[in-house]
Amino acid sequence: ERRGATVEVTMTDGSKVRGELLAVKVDALLIYDRDSGQGRSIDLQQVNHVTLLRKLKFLTGIAIGLGVGLVVGANPEKNVHIDNYWLRTCYTFAVIGGLLNGAVTINAEKIITLAGVSPQTWQKKLEWLEHYAREQDSEKPAALY
Secondary structure, eight states, rough: OOOOOEEEEEEEEEOOOHHHHHEEOSEEEEEETTTTEEEHHHHHEEEEEEEEEEEOOOHHHHHHHHHHHHHTTTGGGGGGOSSSSHHHHHHHHHHHHHHHHHHHHHHHHHEEEOTTTTHHHHHHHHHHHTTTTSSSOOOOOOGGO
């Protein structure tokens, strides 16, 4: 089952709500807080900004790089024993894989500001945010087209 992205919603009064983005509705965000087991409907007029939280995958990149390094370094056709060449190859691929994956995920947060933007910009930001929701809503606000 598809899961929505983890978001942190900062309200205009400064309070924050954190949880899974279930849906972006015409006038609200539906957020599910896994810790409390409760869902909330947040009025979009009260939202200052939404922070899309992403998990860093740096360690995953290192693991993948190390796996590739093991495959390349342990090529049976070359009849290479465990020596400095094999270890250097493994370490090199591990570091390259980790750095490349880390560079891709270096910006782990994306902040979407909704307060004080034009209606057209507001609508575009909500459509972009909707891609990260568990469910997509077919209703669109007619006043913003």
